[in-house]
Amino acid sequence: MQSSSTRVPVAPRPATPPQATPVRPARRAAVAVGWLAAAWVVPVLAYALGVAAVLPPLVLVLTAALLRVGRTLLDRLVLATALLLGALCAAALLFSVWPWGLHPVPVAGTALTALLGLALVTGVRPRLPRPALADAAPVVAAALATLALAWPYLRADGLAGPVSYQEFQFFPGKASVRLCPAHGEWLRELGERFEMVWATGWGAEANRLLAPVLRLPQLPVISLPSGPFEPREKVPAVAAYVNSRPVAWIDDALTTEARAWAEGRHAPTLLVDIDPAEGLSLAVVRRLLAWSQRLPSSPSRRRQH
Numbered sequence: 001m002q003s004s005s006t007r008v009p010v011a012p013r014p015a016t017p018p019q020a021t022p023v024r025p026a027r028r029a030a031v032a033v034g035w036l037a038a039a040w041v042v043p044v045l046a047y048a049l050g051v052a053a054v055l056p057p058l059v060l061v062l063t064a065a066l067l068r069v070g071r072t073l074l075d076r077l078v079l080a081t082a083l084l085l086g087a088l089c090a091a092a093l094l095f096s097v098w099p100w101g102l103h104p105v106p107v108a109g110t111a112l113t114a115l116l117g118l119a120l121v122t123g124v125r126p127r128l129p130r131p132a133l134a135d136a137a138p139v140v141a142a143a144l145a146t147l148a149l150a151w152p153y154l155r156a157d158g159l160a161g162p163v164s165y166q167e168f169q170f171f172p173g174k175a176s177v178r179l180c181p182a183h184g185e186w187l188r189e190l191g192e193r194f195e196m197v198w199a200t201g202w203g204a205e206a207n208r209l210l211a212p213v214l215r216l217p218q219l220p221v222i223s224l225p226s227g228p229f230e231p232r233e234k235v236p237a238v239a240a241y242v243n244s245r246p247v248a249w250i251d252d253a254l255t256t257e258a259r260a261w262a263e264g265r266h267a268p269t270l271l272v273d274i275d276p277a278e279g280l281s282l283a284v285v286r287r288l289l290a291w292s293q294r295l296p297s298s299p300s301r302r303r304q305h
Contacts (some may be wrong), residue, residue, distance in 0.1 A: 012197055032120050039112035043105045055108040060084060062115050063124035072133045081145070113205065165279070170209050184214030186285045192290040197222055199238055201229070232257040242267075248288055252276040268295055 024048050044051050063084055064076035098106070119126060167176040190196065198206045199222040207218045222241045225233050231253040238249060239261060246268040249258070254273045262269040272284055 005017070008271075032108050035116045035120060036113060040105075040109040043108040046108075052104040052108075055104055059108060059111045059115070059240065062112065064118055064125060065128045066115060066124055071129065076128060080259050168213060170210075179210070179213050179277060181213055181215070183280050184216055186280065187214060187216055190285060190288055191216075194291060195220075197241065197251070199224070199234060199241075199251070202241070231255050232301050234258070235261050248272065248291060250274060250284070250288075272274065 009107055042058070043052075043055055046055055047267075050163040060077065060080055064070075064073075064080035065077050070076040070079050118124075163177045165180045168179055169176050187196065196216075197220045200206055201224060202210065202226065204221055206221065210217065222234075222237050224237050231251075232255040234251075235255070236258045238247075238258075244267050249262075251258070251270045252274040254271055258271060260273050268291075270288070272288065274280060274284065
Protein backbone atom coordinates (compact mmCIF):
# COMPACT_ATOMS: atom_id res chain seq x y z
CA MET A 1 0.00 0.00 0.00
CA GLN A 2 1.46 3.19 -1.10
CA SER A 3 1.27 6.06 1.33
CA SER A 4 0.54 9.48 0.07
CA SER A 5 2.09 12.58 1.62
CA THR A 6 -0.05 15.59 2.29
CA ARG A 7 1.56 18.96 1.60
CA VAL A 8 0.34 21.87 3.63
CA PRO A 9 1.20 25.25 2.10
CA VAL A 10 2.98 27.50 4.54
CA ALA A 11 2.90 31.25 4.03
CA PRO A 12 6.31 32.90 4.08
CA ARG A 13 7.15 34.66 7.31
CA PRO A 14 6.61 38.38 6.89
CA ALA A 15 9.75 40.41 6.91
CA THR A 16 10.27 42.33 10.12
CA PRO A 17 10.42 46.04 9.32
CA PRO A 18 13.61 47.68 10.45
CA GLN A 19 13.16 49.46 13.71
CA ALA A 20 14.15 53.06 13.94
CA THR A 21 17.03 53.74 16.24
CA PRO A 22 15.58 55.48 19.26
CA VAL A 23 16.80 59.00 19.78
CA ARG A 24 18.45 59.37 23.13
CA PRO A 25 16.96 62.03 25.41
CA ALA A 26 20.36 63.71 25.79
CA ARG A 27 20.73 63.98 22.01
CA ARG A 28 17.18 65.27 21.64
CA ALA A 29 17.85 67.91 24.28
CA ALA A 30 21.08 68.93 22.54
CA VAL A 31 19.26 69.33 19.23
CA ALA A 32 16.55 71.41 20.89
CA VAL A 33 19.09 73.67 22.55
CA GLY A 34 20.98 74.07 19.27
CA TRP A 35 17.86 75.03 17.35
CA LEU A 36 16.68 77.51 19.96
CA ALA A 37 20.15 79.02 20.20
CA ALA A 38 20.24 79.40 16.41
CA ALA A 39 16.90 81.24 16.62
CA TRP A 40 18.76 84.10 18.34
CA VAL A 41 22.29 83.74 17.00
CA VAL A 42 21.13 84.18 13.39
CA PRO A 43 19.26 87.49 14.01
CA VAL A 44 22.15 88.84 16.10
CA LEU A 45 24.68 88.01 13.38
CA ALA A 46 22.45 89.36 10.60
CA TYR A 47 21.98 92.60 12.49
CA ALA A 48 25.68 92.90 13.34
CA LEU A 49 26.61 92.38 9.68
CA GLY A 50 24.03 94.92 8.50
CA VAL A 51 21.92 92.37 6.60
CA ALA A 52 18.79 92.42 8.78
CA ALA A 53 16.75 92.54 5.56
CA VAL A 54 17.23 88.77 5.18
CA LEU A 55 15.35 88.03 8.41
CA PRO A 56 11.74 88.58 7.18
CA PRO A 57 12.23 86.24 4.16
CA LEU A 58 13.91 83.72 6.48
CA VAL A 59 10.88 83.69 8.78
CA LEU A 60 8.62 83.35 5.73
CA VAL A 61 10.58 80.41 4.30
CA LEU A 62 10.75 78.62 7.65
CA THR A 63 7.00 79.04 8.10
CA ALA A 64 6.40 77.61 4.63
CA ALA A 65 8.77 74.71 5.36
CA LEU A 66 6.76 73.69 8.42
CA LEU A 67 3.45 73.57 6.54
CA ARG A 68 2.21 70.28 5.18
CA VAL A 69 -0.44 71.67 2.84
CA GLY A 70 0.19 73.00 -0.64
CA ARG A 71 1.82 70.95 -3.37
CA THR A 72 4.08 73.60 -4.85
CA LEU A 73 6.57 76.03 -3.37
CA LEU A 74 4.36 78.94 -4.39
CA ASP A 75 1.36 77.40 -2.59
CA ARG A 76 3.41 77.11 0.59
CA LEU A 77 4.70 80.69 0.39
CA VAL A 78 1.23 82.12 -0.18
CA LEU A 79 -0.18 80.21 2.79
CA ALA A 80 2.80 81.17 4.94
CA THR A 81 2.36 84.84 4.04
CA ALA A 82 -1.30 84.72 5.05
CA LEU A 83 -0.44 83.02 8.35
CA LEU A 84 2.30 85.54 9.15
CA LEU A 85 0.04 88.50 8.39
CA GLY A 86 -2.51 87.11 10.83
CA ALA A 87 0.17 86.48 13.43
CA LEU A 88 1.50 90.01 12.93
CA CYS A 89 -1.92 91.47 13.70
CA ALA A 90 -2.08 89.44 16.90
CA ALA A 91 1.50 90.35 17.86
CA ALA A 92 0.90 94.08 17.36
CA LEU A 93 -0.33 94.31 20.95
CA LEU A 94 2.90 92.75 22.18
CA PHE A 95 5.05 95.04 20.04
CA SER A 96 3.26 98.10 21.40
CA VAL A 97 4.18 97.37 25.03
CA TRP A 98 7.53 95.62 25.06
CA PRO A 99 10.58 97.92 25.25
CA TRP A 100 12.25 96.85 21.98
CA GLY A 101 9.62 98.15 19.58
CA LEU A 102 10.21 96.56 16.17
CA HIS A 103 13.91 95.97 16.58
CA PRO A 104 14.86 93.10 14.25
CA VAL A 105 16.77 91.01 16.78
CA PRO A 106 13.97 90.50 19.35
CA VAL A 107 11.25 90.36 16.67
CA ALA A 108 13.03 87.81 14.49
CA GLY A 109 14.40 85.93 17.50
CA THR A 110 10.92 85.56 18.98
CA ALA A 111 9.44 84.47 15.64
CA LEU A 112 12.17 81.91 14.96
CA THR A 113 11.95 80.59 18.52
CA ALA A 114 8.19 80.08 18.13
CA LEU A 115 8.59 78.32 14.77
CA LEU A 116 11.48 76.07 15.82
CA GLY A 117 9.79 75.34 19.14
CA LEU A 118 6.68 74.27 17.24
CA ALA A 119 8.82 71.99 15.06
CA LEU A 120 10.40 70.41 18.14
CA VAL A 121 7.07 69.85 19.87
CA THR A 122 5.26 68.41 16.84
CA GLY A 123 8.24 66.54 15.39
CA VAL A 124 7.73 68.18 12.00
CA ARG A 125 10.98 68.77 10.17
CA PRO A 126 11.25 71.83 7.94
CA ARG A 127 10.89 70.70 4.33
CA LEU A 128 9.97 72.56 1.16
CA PRO A 129 8.60 71.13 -2.12
CA ARG A 130 11.10 70.92 -4.93
CA PRO A 131 11.01 74.30 -6.70
CA ALA A 132 9.98 74.44 -10.33
CA LEU A 133 11.13 76.95 -12.91
CA ALA A 134 7.61 78.33 -13.17
CA ASP A 135 7.78 79.25 -9.47
CA ALA A 136 10.73 81.61 -9.90
CA ALA A 137 8.91 84.82 -10.83
CA PRO A 138 6.10 84.45 -8.24
CA VAL A 139 8.61 83.55 -5.52
CA VAL A 140 10.70 86.64 -6.27
CA ALA A 141 7.53 88.74 -6.22
CA ALA A 142 6.57 87.21 -2.87
CA ALA A 143 10.01 87.99 -1.46
CA LEU A 144 9.77 91.62 -2.60
CA ALA A 145 6.29 91.89 -1.12
CA THR A 146 7.61 90.53 2.17
CA LEU A 147 10.35 93.14 2.23
CA ALA A 148 7.82 95.87 1.48
CA LEU A 149 5.54 94.74 4.31
CA ALA A 150 8.55 94.51 6.65
CA TRP A 151 9.83 98.01 5.84
CA PRO A 152 8.64 99.57 9.15
CA TYR A 153 10.41 96.72 10.95
CA LEU A 154 13.61 97.33 8.95
CA ARG A 155 13.46 101.06 9.65
CA ALA A 156 13.26 100.33 13.37
CA ASP A 157 16.56 98.53 13.57
CA GLY A 158 18.38 101.56 14.91
CA LEU A 159 20.12 102.12 11.58
CA ALA A 160 17.43 104.18 9.87
CA GLY A 161 14.76 105.22 12.31
CA PRO A 162 13.22 105.29 15.76
CA VAL A 163 12.12 102.53 18.03
CA SER A 164 8.98 102.59 20.15
CA TYR A 165 8.00 105.95 21.63
CA GLN A 166 5.54 106.74 24.41
CA GLU A 167 3.62 109.90 25.25
CA PHE A 168 4.25 111.60 28.60
CA GLN A 169 2.12 114.41 30.00
CA PHE A 170 4.63 116.34 32.11
CA PHE A 171 2.83 119.67 31.96
CA PRO A 172 -0.97 119.71 32.40
CA GLY A 173 -2.72 121.62 29.66
CA LYS A 174 0.29 121.50 27.34
CA ALA A 175 1.37 119.18 24.57
CA SER A 176 2.63 115.76 25.58
CA VAL A 177 6.29 114.80 25.25
CA ARG A 178 7.35 111.76 23.21
CA LEU A 179 10.15 109.69 24.74
CA CYS A 180 11.56 106.24 24.10
CA PRO A 181 12.43 104.55 27.42
CA ALA A 182 14.66 102.10 25.53
CA HIS A 183 16.99 105.00 24.73
CA GLY A 184 17.99 105.03 28.39
CA GLU A 185 19.92 101.79 27.95
CA TRP A 186 21.87 103.32 25.06
CA LEU A 187 22.60 106.46 27.06
CA ARG A 188 23.77 104.44 30.06
CA GLU A 189 26.13 102.57 27.76
CA LEU A 190 27.47 105.89 26.53
CA GLY A 191 27.86 106.96 30.15
CA GLU A 192 30.49 104.24 30.59
CA ARG A 193 32.71 106.06 28.07
CA PHE A 194 31.57 109.67 28.38
CA GLU A 195 30.86 112.19 31.11
CA MET A 196 27.20 112.80 30.30
CA VAL A 197 25.90 116.37 30.54
CA TRP A 198 22.52 117.96 29.83
CA ALA A 199 22.74 120.90 27.38
CA THR A 200 19.04 121.58 26.90
CA GLY A 201 16.39 124.19 27.46
CA TRP A 202 14.85 121.79 29.98
CA GLY A 203 17.60 122.80 32.38
CA ALA A 204 17.29 121.16 35.80
CA GLU A 205 13.87 119.80 34.78
CA ALA A 206 15.71 117.27 32.61
CA ASN A 207 16.96 115.52 35.74
CA ARG A 208 13.57 115.77 37.45
CA LEU A 209 11.33 114.66 34.58
CA LEU A 210 13.37 112.99 31.84
CA ALA A 211 15.98 111.10 33.84
CA PRO A 212 13.45 108.87 35.71
CA VAL A 213 11.80 107.83 32.43
CA LEU A 214 15.16 107.00 30.87
CA ARG A 215 16.47 105.53 34.15
CA LEU A 216 19.46 107.85 34.09
CA PRO A 217 21.35 109.15 37.12
CA GLN A 218 21.35 112.82 38.00
CA LEU A 219 23.62 114.50 35.45
CA PRO A 220 25.39 117.87 35.37
CA VAL A 221 23.44 120.63 33.62
CA ILE A 222 25.02 123.31 31.45
CA SER A 223 23.57 126.69 32.35
CA LEU A 224 21.79 128.17 29.34
CA PRO A 225 19.99 131.50 28.96
CA SER A 226 16.72 131.60 30.89
CA GLY A 227 13.51 131.79 28.93
CA PRO A 228 13.22 131.22 25.18
CA PHE A 229 16.55 131.49 23.38
CA GLU A 230 17.99 130.86 19.94
CA PRO A 231 19.87 127.56 19.41
CA ARG A 232 23.04 129.48 18.54
CA GLU A 233 23.10 130.86 22.09
CA LYS A 234 24.03 127.38 23.35
CA VAL A 235 27.51 127.64 21.82
CA PRO A 236 29.14 129.99 24.37
CA ALA A 237 27.73 127.98 27.29
CA VAL A 238 28.90 124.65 25.88
CA ALA A 239 32.31 126.09 24.98
CA ALA A 240 32.80 127.45 28.51
CA TYR A 241 31.79 124.14 30.11
CA VAL A 242 33.98 121.80 28.05
CA ASN A 243 36.94 124.19 27.90
CA SER A 244 39.75 122.39 26.06
CA ARG A 245 38.51 118.83 26.56
CA PRO A 246 37.33 116.53 23.77
CA VAL A 247 33.59 116.75 23.30
CA ALA A 248 30.81 114.94 21.47
CA TRP A 249 27.76 117.17 21.13
CA ILE A 250 24.43 115.58 20.18
CA ASP A 251 21.63 117.99 19.27
CA ASP A 252 18.66 118.27 16.95
CA ALA A 253 19.33 121.97 16.32
CA LEU A 254 23.02 122.36 15.59
CA THR A 255 23.73 125.72 14.02
CA THR A 256 26.38 127.17 11.75
CA GLU A 257 27.87 128.83 14.84
CA ALA A 258 28.22 125.44 16.51
CA ARG A 259 29.94 124.00 13.44
CA ALA A 260 32.30 126.97 13.17
CA TRP A 261 33.21 126.58 16.85
CA ALA A 262 33.85 122.83 16.37
CA GLU A 263 36.05 123.40 13.33
CA GLY A 264 38.15 125.97 15.20
CA ARG A 265 38.90 123.74 18.20
CA HIS A 266 42.20 121.93 18.70
CA ALA A 267 40.66 119.23 20.91
CA PRO A 268 38.79 116.35 19.23
CA THR A 269 35.22 117.44 18.59
CA LEU A 270 32.29 115.49 17.18
CA LEU A 271 28.96 117.10 16.32
CA VAL A 272 26.06 114.70 15.83
CA ASP A 273 22.98 116.21 14.22
CA ILE A 274 19.82 114.32 15.17
CA ASP A 275 16.69 114.41 13.04
CA PRO A 276 13.91 115.31 15.52
CA ALA A 277 11.46 113.23 13.47
CA GLU A 278 13.56 110.11 14.09
CA GLY A 279 15.39 110.75 17.36
CA LEU A 280 18.36 108.87 18.72
CA SER A 281 19.34 105.71 16.86
CA LEU A 282 21.62 102.79 17.56
CA ALA A 283 23.78 103.87 14.63
CA VAL A 284 24.51 107.15 16.44
CA VAL A 285 25.40 105.27 19.62
CA ARG A 286 27.79 103.03 17.73
CA ARG A 287 29.34 106.04 16.02
CA LEU A 288 29.93 107.72 19.38
CA LEU A 289 31.44 104.62 20.95
CA ALA A 290 33.75 104.11 17.97
CA TRP A 291 34.81 107.76 18.13
CA SER A 292 35.58 107.50 21.85
CA GLN A 293 37.83 104.50 21.25
CA ARG A 294 40.04 106.59 18.98
CA LEU A 295 40.66 109.20 21.70
CA PRO A 296 43.67 109.22 24.03
CA SER A 297 42.96 107.27 27.21
CA SER A 298 44.49 109.85 29.54
CA PRO A 299 42.26 110.48 32.59
CA SER A 300 42.82 114.22 32.21
CA ARG A 301 41.02 114.17 28.89
CA ARG A 302 37.51 113.05 29.88
CA ARG A 303 35.04 113.29 27.03
CA GLN A 304 31.89 115.31 27.42
CA HIS A 305 28.46 114.74 25.93
